[in-house]
Amino acid sequence: MEKVEVKDLLEAGVHFGHLTRKWDPNMAPYIYMERNGIHIINLYKTAAKIEETCAALSKIAASGxxxxxxxxxxxAKDIVAEKAGAVNQPYITERWPGGMLTNFVTIRKAVKKMASIDRMKKDGTFNSLSKKERLQVDRQRAKLEKNLGSISDMTRLPGALFVVDIKREHIAIKEAQKLNIPIFAMVDTNSDPRQVDYLIPSNDDASKSINKILSIVASAIEDGLNERKAERTEKDGKSKKSESKPEAKSTARKRKAVVADQEEE
Incomplete structure:
Protein backbone atom coordinates (compact mmCIF):
# COMPACT_ATOMS: atom_id res chain seq x y z
CA MET A 1 0.00 0.00 0.00
CA GLU A 2 1.14 3.55 -0.72
CA LYS A 3 2.34 5.28 2.43
CA VAL A 4 -0.10 7.94 3.60
CA GLU A 5 1.69 11.27 4.09
CA VAL A 6 -0.28 14.26 5.41
CA LYS A 7 1.99 16.50 3.29
CA ASP A 8 0.89 14.69 0.10
CA LEU A 9 -2.79 14.94 1.06
CA LEU A 10 -2.30 18.68 1.65
CA GLU A 11 -0.67 19.14 -1.76
CA ALA A 12 -3.58 17.30 -3.43
CA GLY A 13 -6.09 19.66 -1.76
CA VAL A 14 -7.80 16.82 0.14
CA HIS A 15 -8.39 19.24 3.07
CA PHE A 16 -10.76 21.61 1.26
CA GLY A 17 -14.34 20.99 2.41
CA HIS A 18 -17.58 22.67 1.32
CA LEU A 19 -18.97 26.09 2.17
CA THR A 20 -19.69 26.34 5.90
CA ARG A 21 -23.40 27.01 5.28
CA LYS A 22 -23.68 23.68 3.44
CA TRP A 23 -22.12 21.56 6.14
CA ASP A 24 -23.51 18.45 7.82
CA PRO A 25 -23.04 18.73 11.63
CA ASN A 26 -22.19 15.00 11.77
CA MET A 27 -18.91 15.82 10.03
CA ALA A 28 -17.88 18.11 12.94
CA PRO A 29 -15.34 15.61 14.40
CA TYR A 30 -13.39 15.67 11.12
CA ILE A 31 -13.34 19.46 10.63
CA TYR A 32 -10.18 21.30 11.69
CA MET A 33 -11.26 24.92 11.19
CA GLU A 34 -13.12 27.37 8.96
CA ARG A 35 -11.32 29.60 6.48
CA ASN A 36 -12.91 32.16 4.13
CA GLY A 37 -16.33 30.56 4.54
CA ILE A 38 -15.01 27.07 3.75
CA HIS A 39 -14.54 24.17 6.16
CA ILE A 40 -11.03 22.73 6.37
CA ILE A 41 -10.78 18.97 6.98
CA ASN A 42 -8.39 17.63 9.64
CA LEU A 43 -5.89 15.68 7.52
CA TYR A 44 -4.46 13.74 10.46
CA LYS A 45 -7.91 12.22 10.95
CA THR A 46 -8.16 11.63 7.19
CA ALA A 47 -4.81 9.78 7.20
CA ALA A 48 -5.95 7.55 10.09
CA LYS A 49 -9.24 6.79 8.31
CA ILE A 50 -7.43 5.98 5.06
CA GLU A 51 -5.31 3.36 6.84
CA GLU A 52 -8.38 1.82 8.50
CA THR A 53 -10.27 1.78 5.17
CA CYS A 54 -7.36 0.33 3.20
CA ALA A 55 -6.79 -2.49 5.70
CA ALA A 56 -10.46 -3.53 5.36
CA LEU A 57 -10.47 -3.26 1.54
CA SER A 58 -7.27 -5.28 1.28
CA LYS A 59 -8.87 -8.04 3.36
CA ILE A 60 -11.98 -8.09 1.11
CA ALA A 61 -9.81 -8.29 -2.03
CA ALA A 62 -7.76 -11.12 -0.47
CA SER A 63 -10.98 -13.06 0.19
CA GLY A 64 -11.72 -13.06 -3.55
CA ALA A 76 -14.28 11.42 -10.94
CA LYS A 77 -15.38 9.24 -13.91
CA ASP A 78 -12.07 8.77 -15.72
CA ILE A 79 -10.05 8.45 -12.52
CA VAL A 80 -12.34 5.70 -11.18
CA ALA A 81 -12.34 3.85 -14.52
CA GLU A 82 -8.53 3.95 -14.60
CA LYS A 83 -7.82 3.04 -10.96
CA ALA A 84 -10.54 0.37 -10.57
CA GLY A 85 -9.74 -1.09 -13.99
CA ALA A 86 -6.05 -1.36 -13.10
CA VAL A 87 -6.84 -3.67 -10.16
CA ASN A 88 -9.54 -5.56 -12.10
CA GLN A 89 -12.50 -4.28 -10.05
CA PRO A 90 -15.95 -3.41 -11.49
CA TYR A 91 -17.11 0.21 -11.66
CA ILE A 92 -20.11 2.34 -12.55
CA THR A 93 -19.25 5.75 -14.02
CA GLU A 94 -22.38 6.36 -16.10
CA ARG A 95 -25.88 6.62 -14.62
CA TRP A 96 -26.47 4.18 -11.73
CA PRO A 97 -28.79 1.44 -13.10
CA GLY A 98 -31.67 1.34 -10.59
CA GLY A 99 -31.83 -2.10 -8.98
CA MET A 100 -28.20 -2.75 -9.83
CA LEU A 101 -27.85 -4.51 -6.45
CA THR A 102 -31.40 -5.12 -5.23
CA ASN A 103 -32.47 -6.53 -8.59
CA PHE A 104 -29.15 -8.10 -9.56
CA VAL A 105 -30.78 -10.99 -11.48
CA THR A 106 -32.24 -8.56 -14.05
CA ILE A 107 -28.89 -6.79 -14.43
CA ARG A 108 -27.20 -10.17 -15.00
CA LYS A 109 -29.76 -10.89 -17.75
CA ALA A 110 -28.76 -7.65 -19.50
CA VAL A 111 -25.09 -8.62 -19.23
CA LYS A 112 -25.88 -12.06 -20.70
CA LYS A 113 -27.72 -10.33 -23.56
CA MET A 114 -24.53 -8.41 -24.27
CA ALA A 115 -22.54 -11.67 -24.31
CA SER A 116 -25.05 -13.32 -26.67
CA ILE A 117 -24.74 -10.40 -29.14
CA ASP A 118 -20.95 -10.89 -29.05
CA ARG A 119 -21.43 -14.60 -29.78
CA MET A 120 -23.71 -13.74 -32.73
CA LYS A 121 -20.94 -11.62 -34.19
CA LYS A 122 -18.39 -14.40 -33.76
CA ASP A 123 -20.43 -17.27 -35.18
CA GLY A 124 -21.73 -15.31 -38.18
CA THR A 125 -25.43 -15.18 -37.13
CA PHE A 126 -25.14 -11.37 -37.01
CA ASN A 127 -24.31 -11.19 -40.75
CA SER A 128 -27.49 -13.09 -41.66
CA LEU A 129 -29.64 -10.30 -40.16
CA SER A 130 -31.08 -7.52 -42.28
CA LYS A 131 -29.29 -4.15 -42.32
CA LYS A 132 -31.99 -2.60 -40.11
CA GLU A 133 -31.79 -5.46 -37.56
CA ARG A 134 -28.00 -5.23 -37.46
CA LEU A 135 -28.25 -1.52 -36.73
CA GLN A 136 -30.73 -2.16 -33.90
CA VAL A 137 -28.54 -4.87 -32.37
CA ASP A 138 -25.47 -2.62 -32.60
CA ARG A 139 -27.32 0.22 -30.87
CA GLN A 140 -28.52 -2.12 -28.14
CA ARG A 141 -24.98 -3.47 -27.64
CA ALA A 142 -23.51 0.06 -27.44
CA LYS A 143 -26.11 1.11 -24.85
CA LEU A 144 -25.48 -1.99 -22.72
CA GLU A 145 -21.71 -1.50 -23.00
CA LYS A 146 -22.00 2.13 -21.89
CA ASN A 147 -24.06 1.30 -18.80
CA LEU A 148 -22.84 -2.19 -17.89
CA GLY A 149 -19.56 -2.80 -19.71
CA SER A 150 -17.39 -2.46 -16.63
CA ILE A 151 -19.50 -4.91 -14.61
CA SER A 152 -19.80 -7.63 -17.27
CA ASP A 153 -17.47 -9.92 -15.28
CA MET A 154 -19.38 -9.46 -12.02
CA THR A 155 -21.18 -12.78 -11.63
CA ARG A 156 -22.30 -12.19 -8.04
CA LEU A 157 -23.02 -9.30 -5.72
CA PRO A 158 -19.94 -7.31 -4.71
CA GLY A 159 -18.26 -7.74 -1.33
CA ALA A 160 -18.20 -3.95 -0.88
CA LEU A 161 -19.02 -0.62 -2.48
CA PHE A 162 -16.57 2.28 -2.81
CA VAL A 163 -18.34 5.58 -3.48
CA VAL A 164 -17.13 9.04 -4.44
CA ASP A 165 -19.73 11.60 -3.24
CA ILE A 166 -22.39 9.83 -1.19
CA LYS A 167 -24.91 12.66 -1.68
CA ARG A 168 -24.87 12.22 -5.44
CA GLU A 169 -24.85 8.40 -5.30
CA HIS A 170 -27.64 8.13 -2.70
CA ILE A 171 -29.53 5.44 -4.68
CA ALA A 172 -26.47 3.17 -4.73
CA ILE A 173 -25.98 3.79 -0.99
CA LYS A 174 -29.61 2.85 -0.22
CA GLU A 175 -29.40 -0.39 -2.22
CA ALA A 176 -26.17 -1.43 -0.50
CA GLN A 177 -27.67 -0.65 2.93
CA LYS A 178 -30.70 -2.85 2.15
CA LEU A 179 -28.43 -5.79 1.34
CA ASN A 180 -25.95 -5.14 4.17
CA ILE A 181 -23.09 -4.63 1.70
CA PRO A 182 -20.28 -2.67 3.44
CA ILE A 183 -19.96 0.89 2.11
CA PHE A 184 -16.60 2.67 1.80
CA ALA A 185 -16.60 6.30 0.68
CA MET A 186 -14.89 9.63 0.25
CA VAL A 187 -17.09 11.85 2.43
CA ASP A 188 -17.05 15.65 2.14
CA THR A 189 -18.18 18.14 4.83
CA ASN A 190 -21.68 18.46 3.28
CA SER A 191 -22.54 14.75 3.72
CA ASP A 192 -23.74 12.53 6.56
CA PRO A 193 -20.94 10.06 7.45
CA ARG A 194 -23.38 7.82 9.37
CA GLN A 195 -24.58 6.40 6.04
CA VAL A 196 -21.30 4.57 5.42
CA ASP A 197 -19.29 1.90 7.22
CA TYR A 198 -15.83 3.25 6.39
CA LEU A 199 -15.33 6.91 5.58
CA ILE A 200 -12.42 8.93 4.29
CA PRO A 201 -13.09 12.59 5.21
CA SER A 202 -11.95 14.35 2.03
CA ASN A 203 -12.60 16.78 -0.78
CA ASP A 204 -14.79 14.78 -3.20
CA ASP A 205 -15.00 17.54 -5.84
CA ALA A 206 -11.44 18.18 -7.00
CA SER A 207 -9.96 15.64 -9.42
CA LYS A 208 -6.52 15.98 -7.79
CA SER A 209 -7.95 14.97 -4.40
CA ILE A 210 -10.00 12.09 -5.89
CA ASN A 211 -6.93 10.86 -7.78
CA LYS A 212 -4.77 10.89 -4.64
CA ILE A 213 -7.27 8.95 -2.49
CA LEU A 214 -8.07 6.41 -5.22
CA SER A 215 -4.38 5.76 -5.91
CA ILE A 216 -3.89 4.78 -2.25
CA VAL A 217 -7.09 2.68 -2.21
CA ALA A 218 -6.17 0.85 -5.45
CA SER A 219 -2.71 0.12 -4.05
CA ALA A 220 -4.26 -1.49 -0.94
CA ILE A 221 -6.59 -3.61 -3.10
CA GLU A 222 -3.60 -4.73 -5.17
CA ASP A 223 -1.85 -5.84 -1.95
CA GLY A 224 -4.91 -7.96 -1.08
CA LEU A 225 -4.99 -9.51 -4.56
CA ASN A 226 -1.27 -10.33 -4.40
CA GLU A 227 -1.76 -11.95 -0.99
CA ARG A 228 -4.53 -14.12 -2.46
CA LYS A 229 -2.32 -15.07 -5.40
CA ALA A 230 0.57 -16.03 -3.09
CA GLU A 231 -1.73 -18.19 -0.93
CA ARG A 232 -3.07 -19.98 -4.01
CA THR A 233 0.43 -20.64 -5.36
CA GLU A 234 1.43 -22.06 -1.98
CA LYS A 235 -1.66 -24.31 -1.90
CA ASP A 236 -1.02 -25.53 -5.45
CA GLY A 237 2.58 -26.28 -4.55
CA LYS A 238 1.52 -28.33 -1.51
CA SER A 239 -1.10 -30.31 -3.43
CA LYS A 240 1.42 -31.11 -6.19
CA LYS A 241 3.88 -32.36 -3.60
CA SER A 242 1.29 -34.62 -1.98
CA GLU A 243 0.29 -35.94 -5.42
CA SER A 244 3.89 -36.77 -6.31
CA LYS A 245 4.57 -38.68 -3.05
CA PRO A 246 2.42 -41.78 -3.85
CA GLU A 247 4.06 -41.83 -7.28
CA ALA A 248 7.49 -41.99 -5.69
CA LYS A 249 6.36 -44.84 -3.42
CA SER A 250 4.95 -46.88 -6.32
CA THR A 251 8.20 -46.36 -8.31
CA ALA A 252 10.20 -47.62 -5.32
CA ARG A 253 7.90 -50.69 -5.08
CA LYS A 254 8.40 -51.44 -8.79
CA ARG A 255 12.18 -51.22 -8.39
CA LYS A 256 12.10 -53.69 -5.46
CA ALA A 257 9.98 -56.11 -7.47
CA VAL A 258 12.42 -55.97 -10.42
CA VAL A 259 15.41 -56.57 -8.10
CA ALA A 260 13.58 -59.54 -6.47
CA ASP A 261 12.79 -61.03 -9.88
CA GLN A 262 16.44 -60.76 -10.97
CA GLU A 263 17.63 -62.44 -7.75
CA GLU A 264 15.22 -65.35 -8.31
CA GLU A 265 16.55 -65.80 -11.85
Missing amino acids: KKILFVATKKQ
Missing part, protein backbone atom coordinates in the same frame (compact mmCIF):
# COMPACT_ATOMS: atom_id res chain seq x y z
CA LYS A 65 -14.76 -10.75 -3.39
CA LYS A 66 -15.15 -7.83 -5.79
CA ILE A 67 -15.30 -4.16 -4.76
CA LEU A 68 -17.72 -2.13 -6.89
CA PHE A 69 -16.62 1.49 -7.44
CA VAL A 70 -19.34 4.10 -7.99
CA ALA A 71 -18.67 7.64 -9.26
CA THR A 72 -20.84 9.31 -11.87
CA LYS A 73 -19.64 12.90 -11.39
CA LYS A 74 -17.62 14.33 -14.28
CA GLN A 75 -14.36 14.95 -12.43
Whole structure:
Protein backbone atom coordinates (compact mmCIF):
# COMPACT_ATOMS: atom_id res chain seq x y z
CA MET A 1 0.00 0.00 0.00
CA GLU A 2 1.14 3.55 -0.72
CA LYS A 3 2.34 5.28 2.43
CA VAL A 4 -0.10 7.94 3.60
CA GLU A 5 1.69 11.27 4.09
CA VAL A 6 -0.28 14.26 5.41
CA LYS A 7 1.99 16.50 3.29
CA ASP A 8 0.89 14.69 0.10
CA LEU A 9 -2.79 14.94 1.06
CA LEU A 10 -2.30 18.68 1.65
CA GLU A 11 -0.67 19.14 -1.76
CA ALA A 12 -3.58 17.30 -3.43
CA GLY A 13 -6.09 19.66 -1.76
CA VAL A 14 -7.80 16.82 0.14
CA HIS A 15 -8.39 19.24 3.07
CA PHE A 16 -10.76 21.61 1.26
CA GLY A 17 -14.34 20.99 2.41
CA HIS A 18 -17.58 22.67 1.32
CA LEU A 19 -18.97 26.09 2.17
CA THR A 20 -19.69 26.34 5.90
CA ARG A 21 -23.40 27.01 5.28
CA LYS A 22 -23.68 23.68 3.44
CA TRP A 23 -22.12 21.56 6.14
CA ASP A 24 -23.51 18.45 7.82
CA PRO A 25 -23.04 18.73 11.63
CA ASN A 26 -22.19 15.00 11.77
CA MET A 27 -18.91 15.82 10.03
CA ALA A 28 -17.88 18.11 12.94
CA PRO A 29 -15.34 15.61 14.40
CA TYR A 30 -13.39 15.67 11.12
CA ILE A 31 -13.34 19.46 10.63
CA TYR A 32 -10.18 21.30 11.69
CA MET A 33 -11.26 24.92 11.19
CA GLU A 34 -13.12 27.37 8.96
CA ARG A 35 -11.32 29.60 6.48
CA ASN A 36 -12.91 32.16 4.13
CA GLY A 37 -16.33 30.56 4.54
CA ILE A 38 -15.01 27.07 3.75
CA HIS A 39 -14.54 24.17 6.16
CA ILE A 40 -11.03 22.73 6.37
CA ILE A 41 -10.78 18.97 6.98
CA ASN A 42 -8.39 17.63 9.64
CA LEU A 43 -5.89 15.68 7.52
CA TYR A 44 -4.46 13.74 10.46
CA LYS A 45 -7.91 12.22 10.95
CA THR A 46 -8.16 11.63 7.19
CA ALA A 47 -4.81 9.78 7.20
CA ALA A 48 -5.95 7.55 10.09
CA LYS A 49 -9.24 6.79 8.31
CA ILE A 50 -7.43 5.98 5.06
CA GLU A 51 -5.31 3.36 6.84
CA GLU A 52 -8.38 1.82 8.50
CA THR A 53 -10.27 1.78 5.17
CA CYS A 54 -7.36 0.33 3.20
CA ALA A 55 -6.79 -2.49 5.70
CA ALA A 56 -10.46 -3.53 5.36
CA LEU A 57 -10.47 -3.26 1.54
CA SER A 58 -7.27 -5.28 1.28
CA LYS A 59 -8.87 -8.04 3.36
CA ILE A 60 -11.98 -8.09 1.11
CA ALA A 61 -9.81 -8.29 -2.03
CA ALA A 62 -7.76 -11.12 -0.47
CA SER A 63 -10.98 -13.06 0.19
CA GLY A 64 -11.72 -13.06 -3.55
CA LYS A 65 -14.76 -10.75 -3.39
CA LYS A 66 -15.15 -7.83 -5.79
CA ILE A 67 -15.30 -4.16 -4.76
CA LEU A 68 -17.72 -2.13 -6.89
CA PHE A 69 -16.62 1.49 -7.44
CA VAL A 70 -19.34 4.10 -7.99
CA ALA A 71 -18.67 7.64 -9.26
CA THR A 72 -20.84 9.31 -11.87
CA LYS A 73 -19.64 12.90 -11.39
CA LYS A 74 -17.62 14.33 -14.28
CA GLN A 75 -14.36 14.95 -12.43
CA ALA A 76 -14.28 11.42 -10.94
CA LYS A 77 -15.38 9.24 -13.91
CA ASP A 78 -12.07 8.77 -15.72
CA ILE A 79 -10.05 8.45 -12.52
CA VAL A 80 -12.34 5.70 -11.18
CA ALA A 81 -12.34 3.85 -14.52
CA GLU A 82 -8.53 3.95 -14.60
CA LYS A 83 -7.82 3.04 -10.96
CA ALA A 84 -10.54 0.37 -10.57
CA GLY A 85 -9.74 -1.09 -13.99
CA ALA A 86 -6.05 -1.36 -13.10
CA VAL A 87 -6.84 -3.67 -10.16
CA ASN A 88 -9.54 -5.56 -12.10
CA GLN A 89 -12.50 -4.28 -10.05
CA PRO A 90 -15.95 -3.41 -11.49
CA TYR A 91 -17.11 0.21 -11.66
CA ILE A 92 -20.11 2.34 -12.55
CA THR A 93 -19.25 5.75 -14.02
CA GLU A 94 -22.38 6.36 -16.10
CA ARG A 95 -25.88 6.62 -14.62
CA TRP A 96 -26.47 4.18 -11.73
CA PRO A 97 -28.79 1.44 -13.10
CA GLY A 98 -31.67 1.34 -10.59
CA GLY A 99 -31.83 -2.10 -8.98
CA MET A 100 -28.20 -2.75 -9.83
CA LEU A 101 -27.85 -4.51 -6.45
CA THR A 102 -31.40 -5.12 -5.23
CA ASN A 103 -32.47 -6.53 -8.59
CA PHE A 104 -29.15 -8.10 -9.56
CA VAL A 105 -30.78 -10.99 -11.48
CA THR A 106 -32.24 -8.56 -14.05
CA ILE A 107 -28.89 -6.79 -14.43
CA ARG A 108 -27.20 -10.17 -15.00
CA LYS A 109 -29.76 -10.89 -17.75
CA ALA A 110 -28.76 -7.65 -19.50
CA VAL A 111 -25.09 -8.62 -19.23
CA LYS A 112 -25.88 -12.06 -20.70
CA LYS A 113 -27.72 -10.33 -23.56
CA MET A 114 -24.53 -8.41 -24.27
CA ALA A 115 -22.54 -11.67 -24.31
CA SER A 116 -25.05 -13.32 -26.67
CA ILE A 117 -24.74 -10.40 -29.14
CA ASP A 118 -20.95 -10.89 -29.05
CA ARG A 119 -21.43 -14.60 -29.78
CA MET A 120 -23.71 -13.74 -32.73
CA LYS A 121 -20.94 -11.62 -34.19
CA LYS A 122 -18.39 -14.40 -33.76
CA ASP A 123 -20.43 -17.27 -35.18
CA GLY A 124 -21.73 -15.31 -38.18
CA THR A 125 -25.43 -15.18 -37.13
CA PHE A 126 -25.14 -11.37 -37.01
CA ASN A 127 -24.31 -11.19 -40.75
CA SER A 128 -27.49 -13.09 -41.66
CA LEU A 129 -29.64 -10.30 -40.16
CA SER A 130 -31.08 -7.52 -42.28
CA LYS A 131 -29.29 -4.15 -42.32
CA LYS A 132 -31.99 -2.60 -40.11
CA GLU A 133 -31.79 -5.46 -37.56
CA ARG A 134 -28.00 -5.23 -37.46
CA LEU A 135 -28.25 -1.52 -36.73
CA GLN A 136 -30.73 -2.16 -33.90
CA VAL A 137 -28.54 -4.87 -32.37
CA ASP A 138 -25.47 -2.62 -32.60
CA ARG A 139 -27.32 0.22 -30.87
CA GLN A 140 -28.52 -2.12 -28.14
CA ARG A 141 -24.98 -3.47 -27.64
CA ALA A 142 -23.51 0.06 -27.44
CA LYS A 143 -26.11 1.11 -24.85
CA LEU A 144 -25.48 -1.99 -22.72
CA GLU A 145 -21.71 -1.50 -23.00
CA LYS A 146 -22.00 2.13 -21.89
CA ASN A 147 -24.06 1.30 -18.80
CA LEU A 148 -22.84 -2.19 -17.89
CA GLY A 149 -19.56 -2.80 -19.71
CA SER A 150 -17.39 -2.46 -16.63
CA ILE A 151 -19.50 -4.91 -14.61
CA SER A 152 -19.80 -7.63 -17.27
CA ASP A 153 -17.47 -9.92 -15.28
CA MET A 154 -19.38 -9.46 -12.02
CA THR A 155 -21.18 -12.78 -11.63
CA ARG A 156 -22.30 -12.19 -8.04
CA LEU A 157 -23.02 -9.30 -5.72
CA PRO A 158 -19.94 -7.31 -4.71
CA GLY A 159 -18.26 -7.74 -1.33
CA ALA A 160 -18.20 -3.95 -0.88
CA LEU A 161 -19.02 -0.62 -2.48
CA PHE A 162 -16.57 2.28 -2.81
CA VAL A 163 -18.34 5.58 -3.48
CA VAL A 164 -17.13 9.04 -4.44
CA ASP A 165 -19.73 11.60 -3.24
CA ILE A 166 -22.39 9.83 -1.19
CA LYS A 167 -24.91 12.66 -1.68
CA ARG A 168 -24.87 12.22 -5.44
CA GLU A 169 -24.85 8.40 -5.30
CA HIS A 170 -27.64 8.13 -2.70
CA ILE A 171 -29.53 5.44 -4.68
CA ALA A 172 -26.47 3.17 -4.73
CA ILE A 173 -25.98 3.79 -0.99
CA LYS A 174 -29.61 2.85 -0.22
CA GLU A 175 -29.40 -0.39 -2.22
CA ALA A 176 -26.17 -1.43 -0.50
CA GLN A 177 -27.67 -0.65 2.93
CA LYS A 178 -30.70 -2.85 2.15
CA LEU A 179 -28.43 -5.79 1.34
CA ASN A 180 -25.95 -5.14 4.17
CA ILE A 181 -23.09 -4.63 1.70
CA PRO A 182 -20.28 -2.67 3.44
CA ILE A 183 -19.96 0.89 2.11
CA PHE A 184 -16.60 2.67 1.80
CA ALA A 185 -16.60 6.30 0.68
CA MET A 186 -14.89 9.63 0.25
CA VAL A 187 -17.09 11.85 2.43
CA ASP A 188 -17.05 15.65 2.14
CA THR A 189 -18.18 18.14 4.83
CA ASN A 190 -21.68 18.46 3.28
CA SER A 191 -22.54 14.75 3.72
CA ASP A 192 -23.74 12.53 6.56
CA PRO A 193 -20.94 10.06 7.45
CA ARG A 194 -23.38 7.82 9.37
CA GLN A 195 -24.58 6.40 6.04
CA VAL A 196 -21.30 4.57 5.42
CA ASP A 197 -19.29 1.90 7.22
CA TYR A 198 -15.83 3.25 6.39
CA LEU A 199 -15.33 6.91 5.58
CA ILE A 200 -12.42 8.93 4.29
CA PRO A 201 -13.09 12.59 5.21
CA SER A 202 -11.95 14.35 2.03
CA ASN A 203 -12.60 16.78 -0.78
CA ASP A 204 -14.79 14.78 -3.20
CA ASP A 205 -15.00 17.54 -5.84
CA ALA A 206 -11.44 18.18 -7.00
CA SER A 207 -9.96 15.64 -9.42
CA LYS A 208 -6.52 15.98 -7.79
CA SER A 209 -7.95 14.97 -4.40
CA ILE A 210 -10.00 12.09 -5.89
CA ASN A 211 -6.93 10.86 -7.78
CA LYS A 212 -4.77 10.89 -4.64
CA ILE A 213 -7.27 8.95 -2.49
CA LEU A 214 -8.07 6.41 -5.22
CA SER A 215 -4.38 5.76 -5.91
CA ILE A 216 -3.89 4.78 -2.25
CA VAL A 217 -7.09 2.68 -2.21
CA ALA A 218 -6.17 0.85 -5.45
CA SER A 219 -2.71 0.12 -4.05
CA ALA A 220 -4.26 -1.49 -0.94
CA ILE A 221 -6.59 -3.61 -3.10
CA GLU A 222 -3.60 -4.73 -5.17
CA ASP A 223 -1.85 -5.84 -1.95
CA GLY A 224 -4.91 -7.96 -1.08
CA LEU A 225 -4.99 -9.51 -4.56
CA ASN A 226 -1.27 -10.33 -4.40
CA GLU A 227 -1.76 -11.95 -0.99
CA ARG A 228 -4.53 -14.12 -2.46
CA LYS A 229 -2.32 -15.07 -5.40
CA ALA A 230 0.57 -16.03 -3.09
CA GLU A 231 -1.73 -18.19 -0.93
CA ARG A 232 -3.07 -19.98 -4.01
CA THR A 233 0.43 -20.64 -5.36
CA GLU A 234 1.43 -22.06 -1.98
CA LYS A 235 -1.66 -24.31 -1.90
CA ASP A 236 -1.02 -25.53 -5.45
CA GLY A 237 2.58 -26.28 -4.55
CA LYS A 238 1.52 -28.33 -1.51
CA SER A 239 -1.10 -30.31 -3.43
CA LYS A 240 1.42 -31.11 -6.19
CA LYS A 241 3.88 -32.36 -3.60
CA SER A 242 1.29 -34.62 -1.98
CA GLU A 243 0.29 -35.94 -5.42
CA SER A 244 3.89 -36.77 -6.31
CA LYS A 245 4.57 -38.68 -3.05
CA PRO A 246 2.42 -41.78 -3.85
CA GLU A 247 4.06 -41.83 -7.28
CA ALA A 248 7.49 -41.99 -5.69
CA LYS A 249 6.36 -44.84 -3.42
CA SER A 250 4.95 -46.88 -6.32
CA THR A 251 8.20 -46.36 -8.31
CA ALA A 252 10.20 -47.62 -5.32
CA ARG A 253 7.90 -50.69 -5.08
CA LYS A 254 8.40 -51.44 -8.79
CA ARG A 255 12.18 -51.22 -8.39
CA LYS A 256 12.10 -53.69 -5.46
CA ALA A 257 9.98 -56.11 -7.47
CA VAL A 258 12.42 -55.97 -10.42
CA VAL A 259 15.41 -56.57 -8.10
CA ALA A 260 13.58 -59.54 -6.47
CA ASP A 261 12.79 -61.03 -9.88
CA GLN A 262 16.44 -60.76 -10.97
CA GLU A 263 17.63 -62.44 -7.75
CA GLU A 264 15.22 -65.35 -8.31
CA GLU A 265 16.55 -65.80 -11.85
